[in-house]
Amino acid sequence: MKMPNDAFEKIESIVLLLRTKQKRFAAKRDIPFDFYIGRHKWRLANPRVEELDKGNKGVFDLAVPAEMTSEWFRYLCLKKPQQKSKDDWYILELKLEINGKVVYHKENTEIKIKADSTSWCAPDFDFGGSK
DSSP, rough: OOGGGGGGGGGGOOEEEEEEEETSSSOOOOOOEEETTTTTTEOEEEEEEOOOOOEEEEEEEEEEOTTTTTGOOOOOOOEEOOOOOOEEEEEEEEEEETTEEEEEEESSSEEEEEEEOOOOOOTOOOOOOOO
């Protein structure tokens, strides 16, 4: 049975923080990548840092579609564009805030997106559903 739309939390704000490993070419600041939460995708480019490389944090204030609710949130993934790259990407911290609340936070971890791979999905992401 499908729940009425008002049983889900209305999404007003989404902020994503990524911190890369202190390693050269840990991530590319000049190559955008995609961030997925359920059925919605954002192209991440130009974070609020000069360089998302070598241990820096990038903060992304994501545009929220007017009709977005927590029902949309089923998984969380990062995806690199299809490109020829010999660099692995290393993310040491990933924090997701929705409506001012931290709903997912991995720190002191190493999320590795290998050069020959295009994506990573959080195996333990659990947000959404009814209030």
